[in-house]
Amino acid sequence: xxxxxxxxxxxxxxxxxxxxxxxxxxxxxxxxxxxxxxxxxxxxxxxxxxxxxxxxxxxxxxxxxxxxxxxxxxxxxxxxxxxxxxxxxxxxxxxxxxxxxxxxxxxxxxxxxxxxxxxxxxxxxxxxxxxxxxxxxxxxxxxxxxxxxxxxxxxxxxxxxxxxxx
Numbered sequence: 232x233x234x235x236x237x238x239x240x241x242x243x244x245x246x247x248x249x250x251x252x253x254x255x256x257x258x259x260x261x262x263x264x265x266x267x268x269x270x271x272x273x274x275x276x277x278x279x280x281x282x283x284x285x286x287x288x289x290x291x292x293x294x295x296x297x298x299x300x301x302x303x304x305x306x307x308x309x310x311x312x313x314x315x316x317x318x319x320x321x322x323x324x325x326x327x328x329x330x331x332x333x334x335x336x337x338x339x340x341x342x343x344x345x346x347x348x349x350x351x352x353x354x355x356x357x358x359x360x361x362x363x364x365x366x367x368x369x370x371x372x373x374x375x376x377x378x379x380x381x382x383x384x385x386x387x388x389x390x391x392x393x394x395x396x397x
Contacts, residue, residue: 232274235367236266243360265336265357266364269321273365274372277317281376282392284309292387302381310373317369321362328358 240263244250250258285292288309295305336357340350382388 232270232368232372233267235364235371236263236270239360239364239367240266243356247356261336262357262360266360269361270364270368272320273317274368276320277313277369277373278376280313280316281309281373281380284312285377285380285387286389286392289387289389296385296387302385302387303377305387306377306380310377313373313376314369317373318362318366321358321365325358325362328354 240259243262244253244259248258248262253259285306292305292309296302337350337354340353341347379391380388
């Protein structure tokens with residue numbers, strides 16, 4: 232989560248916004264904060280879906296493993312569903328931004344006296360940054376989370392989940 236947020240923020244600061252110095256706190260802190268908060272939501276939803284899906288579909292996963300499928304093949308549908316779930320909030324936010332709601336950063340810039348065109352440019356940049364950071368974070372988290380559910384012999388290990396399920 233932090234890695235994807237940091238990489239996308241660094242990319243935006245160095246290549247798009249180009250403040251001097253590149254680590255100017257006026258730009259770096261708000262951008263990284265928005266990235267981290269939104270990426271955290273997507274990653275949390277994706278990991279929750281992975282663990283819930285593995286728990287509820289453990290019989291199907293074990294049946295596929297017993298038929299010779301690899302652990303990655305057995306968990307693939309759950310990973311796809313988890314990635315979709317993790318990306319739903321940012322996709323909904325992007326669909327509504329500017330039409331149904333005015334996002335906070337854009338509203339703040341307009342109220343501070345910046346031209347609306349400039350505020351919209353920054354808001355579009357932030358939305359694309361959040362979408363890409365969340366996408367990378369969700370993909371990495373689902374890969375790592377799904378891998379954690381299996382041991383070195385490709386056996387499903389639901390005992391590694393911390394949730395008390397009995």
